[in-house]
Structure formats: structure tokens, C-alpha cells
Amino acid sequence: MNTGGLQVEHEESLSGQVISLSGPLTVRELARLQTELTAVPRNPVIDLSGVTRIDTAGAWALADYEQRVAAQGGALRYRGASEAAELLLATVRRALPVPEPAPVAATGLTALFEATGRRVVGGLRFLRGLLEFLGMFLAGLFRVMIHPREFRVTALVAHCDDVGLRAVPIVSLMAFLIGVVLAFQGATQLRQFGAEVFVVDLIAISVLRELGILLTAIIVAGRTASAFCAAIGSMKMRQEIDAMRTLGLDPVTVLFVPRILALLLMLPILGLIADLTGLFGGALMSWIELGISPSMFRTRLVADTDISNVIVGLIKAPVFAVIIGVVGCHAGMQVKGDAESLGRQTSSAVVTAIFAVIVADALFSIFFAEVGL
Template sequence: MGTQGLQVERGESGPEEVIGLSGALTVQHLAALHAELEVAPPHALIDLTGVTRIDTAGAWALAEFEQRVSAAGGAVQYRGATEGAELLLSTVRRAMPIAEELPARPGGIHALLETTGRRVMGAAGFLGGLLEYLGLFLAGLFRVMRHPREFRFTSLVAHCDDVGLKAVPIVSLMAFLIGVVLAFQGATQLRQFGAEVFVVDLIAISVLRELGILLTAIIVAGRTASAFTAAIGSMKMRQEIDAMRTLGLDPVTVLFVPRILALLLMLPILGLIADLMGLFGGALMSWIELGISPSMFRTRLVADVDVSNVIVGLVKAPVFAVIIGVVGCHAGMQVKGDAESLGRMTSSAVVTAIFAVIVADALFSIFFAEVGL
């Protein structure tokens, strides 16, 4: 039968079905050829004597037909094919994807143990990668200390601006609102016992010791870890890091050290700003809700709150900064050559950095409780 310039004739020759093709076997007639070859006979003989032209699309249709016949337990033979057609068919056959049969996964307790083991090893490998990048940062930091000319001060200032100065508004607002909420909720609960004045202690200890620096680190982790991953990952996608190595530049010195060092310098300052704004918000709400004047708030703050609470809070800042910076740089270097990988690693960096900061804060709390601070 004729199909838009492609002639298809069917016949039988013994046990084989003869499919005679003539005309142009090209992409323009691909749909028609598929319709003719939709049913896979047990054995087929394809006569290509009358084919005047064949392209890759036509060869792919024939190769796919071969796969269907082979899957049904049959075989396909060709007759009258030119040397060019045979070469094209052979090339397309080699390029056809081969479906791999996945081994059956074990069930029951074996599957549970295997999955658990793989996840534990994956977590151990990930932790090892973070420790490796921490070592790279420390080595790079010692190197620029020995060779100050290699230190990129302009890059440090730029990252301090991005990490610190531009984060001041959101950190200040967050800390102010946290102080307001603590004062309001504390007043509501302590009023039942006539102990409203102790709301000052509640606000001061909560903000100075835990919430100020912890929430600041979480905000910085969301802003900065994602920014580090996106910037380094984009450079890796565009092969700029390979170009750096070709030019003799160390990516650790150029990319990692200024970013993590900027976090080390700016996170304690942001934590201090958060502490001040949290106390200011708490004092304002205490004045409005409980009638505790600013002078009384200050007096109670100085008399009842020890300076060790401030020290305990700010000591955590450098550790949080290193965690956030290492996680962001490590995730950026794991980006592959596609945009999907960049988005996935950026999200992973934020989640990992926030989780690591919370775990580190919990460990600090246990440590300070054990030493009596």
C-alpha cells in the first residue's frame, strides 16, 4: 500500500512475513512506518530493494521493530539493503538504549539492614567530606597568614558586606520581634503568680544565652549557605574553577578563605546586634504590657543577669560561622554540570547548615550545663 511516498507491501515466504519497503524511508514518513510495523510478527524479512533514501529516523524505526520482534522471540532479516543503509542500521543499533534488568531487592530484615547500612555509610562519607573542607579552609588560612600577599582583602570586604551589613535589617527585625513575643508571653504567664518583674530575667537569659545567636545563625544559614553554594556551584558549572587551577590559582585561597573568614568576623557582630534588639523589643513590650519602665528594666538587667550569659551566647558564633561556611562551600563544589544539580545542592546546603547549627547549639548547651555556666 502507498503511504505518503512510502510504499509498503506485505507477503509471505514460508514461515517468514515479507515486508517490502520502497520509496523514501525518512523522518517525514516516520509515523506511517510506525503504523505499518506496529504489529511484530514472529519472523520477518524486510526487503529494502526499492528504498531510494533512508535517514537516521527511518533506521531507528527499523531498529526498534527489531527489538520488538526479538522480545517476542522472533528474528528480523534484511534483503536488498545498500551498503550505506546497512552501515546506518548498524550504527543506530549500537546507539539504541538497552533496558537493564535491576536485580530483585531483598525483603524483610535484610532489606532494612542494607538500607540502614547504606544510609549510615552515606552520612559518614558526607561528614568526612565536611571535615575535609574544614581542613582545606584551615590550611588555606595558615597559608595566607604565612604569605599575606596572597590574601584577597577586597574579596573579604565584599563578602563582609554581603554576609554582615546586608543581613542587619532582617536580623534586627527578627530579634526585636522575638523580644516582643517573649515579653508578652512571659507577662501573660508570670502575671498568674504575681511575678511579672521576673520577665526581665526571662527575656535577658533567653535572648542573650540562646535565642539571639541561634536565630541569627539560622537566618545567616538560610541567606549565606545558599549564596555560597549558588556562587561556587555556578562557577563550577561554567568550569571557572578549572580555569583557576589552570592559571595557578588555588580555589581554596580565592573562594573558601574570604567567604568563611567573613562569616567568622560578621556573625559575632550580628549576634551582638540581635541581643541588643531583642532586649530593646522585650523592654518596650514590658513597658507597654507590665508598666516596667526602661530604667527599672535596666536595673533588673544589670543586677540579676550575669555577663556569663552574654559570653556563652557569643562563644557559639565562630563555631556556627565555620559550620555555615564549610557546608555552603562543600555543597557548591558538589554541583554537577546541570541546573537541577545546582538547585538541589542549594536546598541541601540550607537544610544541612540549619540542622548542623541546631545540633551544635544543643551540644553547647549540654557542655555549658556540665561545666556550670
């Protein structure tokens, strides 16, 4: 058969099928050669004595045919190959990729232990990444303390406005409604025992010690951690962070320190606002539902509420602020070059920040209970 200069003849012999090739065995004849080599006999013999020229494409087609014959349990032999053809075939064989066997999927308890181990290792790696970012923030903060000219006051003020001032309405409304709910539910339950006056203690301890700062931190986590992640992630997608490094600017000093420091300054203030509005909401509902006048509420509050409750709540604020800021900035730096990664990391930042804040609050509660505060 003569097609474009390549001649292919199939002969049957006692030792097996003989495929005789003659003419140029080049990339131009590749399609024809692959068509002729579709059948895979058990022990074929390829006669190359009539081949006038062979290139890498032709050698690859023969090497691929060798693999297909070997996969069927046979062996391919060559006859009449020139030294150059044998050398080229050997080179192409070495360059062919070796398929790796598919790993055997674990089942039963092995699969369960494997999945658990992978999650544990992934969680430890994530925790290590957060600790690394905490260390970078502390190092950057120490650096700007030593070199105040590198500190970006304008960025700090802008982030304080965004993190603190603009969050006041939603934090105040949330705390006010929490105070209202506590007073209403407390009045409903305490009225059964004639102990309505103790609703003041319930509101004061709940708001000042736990709910005021905790719910404020949760709202700030959902609002600010996502904003930090989206802003830094967008900058990374547009390669602005690489441009900063090229210009000799440290992203830690420019991006991380002002944001986390703004949270450190504003979250205690937001916590105080939440405490005041929560007490106001509780006092208003106590007046409406129980007839406890504002003066009586204030007297009971001052007489029976220890200042340690306020201190306990405010001690938590800086820790919550650092957690939220570090989680948001870390998630932003994990964004890849596509919008899907940005959305995934933003959602992850919110969930992780809220979960970490709740865990930290639980640890604080245990610690303060143990020390008697």
C-alpha cells in the first residue's frame, strides 16, 4: 500500500505477523502509520529495512505500539533497523511517561482513620499558618514602634472609621435587642417565684460579662474578617502585593498592622457601647414589663453588680480583635488567582473567625471561673 510515500505490508509467518515498513517514517506519515498499527497481534515483527528516514514522531508511534503489544502480554521485535533508528527508538522509549498505578482506596476503619488523620494534619497546618501571621503582625508592630515614620497613620484612621464608627449602629441595635430579650424572658421566668427584681442582676451579669462583648465580636467577625479577606485577596489577585514588594514596601507594615491595630483600638470601644445599649434595652423592658423604674434599675445595678464583670468583658476584647484580624488577613493571603478562590476564602474567614471567637470565649469563661473572677 502506498500512501504519501509510506508503504505498509502485512504478512503472516510461522513466528507471527510481519509488518514491513518502507519509505519515510516521519510526522507526515503519522496518521497513516497509526491506522495501520490499529490491530495488536500477540508477537508481531516490524521490518524496518526499507525505511529511508525516521523522525521522533515515527519513533514515538512505534514505541507506543510496543506498549500496546506489551499490555496484551506479547512482545514486539524489530528487524532490519539501522543504528540511527535503534538509537532514536531507545531515546524515545526513555522519554515516554511511565504510568503510575492507581492507589488502592482504603475502606472501613482504615479509610476513617486516614480521613481523620488528614483533617487533623490540615487543622494543625492551618493553626501554624495563623500563628505565623500573628508573629508577623507582632514583628511589624514592633518595627513601626522603633521606626515611627514607617507607621501609616492615615490607613489606621481609615480602618478605625470602617471597623469602629460604621459598626456602631448595628452593634447598638443588636445589644439593645439582646437586653430587651433578656429582660422579657427573665421577667417571664422569675415572676413565677416572685423574684422579678433579680432580673436586673440577670441583665447586668449577662450583658457586661458575656453577651455584650461576645455578640459584638461575632458581628465584627462577620463584618470585618470578610472585608479584610476580600480587600487583601483582591490585591493579591491583581498582583498588587507583589508590586509592593518590588517597590520595597513590606505588606505586613502596609496592610496587616493598620488593620489589626484598628481592631485592637475599636473593639473595646464597641464592647462598651454594646454594654450601655444592652443595659438600656434591659432597663426599658424591665420598666414596661415589671414596673421597675429607671432609678430603681440604676440603684440595683450599682449596688449588686461588681466592677469585675465589666473588667472580665473588656479583657476579652483585645484577644478577640487579634483573632479576627489575623484570621481575616491570613485568609486574604491564601486567595489564588480566580474569583472562586476569593469567595471561598471570604466565607472561610467569617466561619473561622466566629468559631475561634466562641472557642476563646469558652476558654476565658473556664479560666475566670477557676481563678474566681
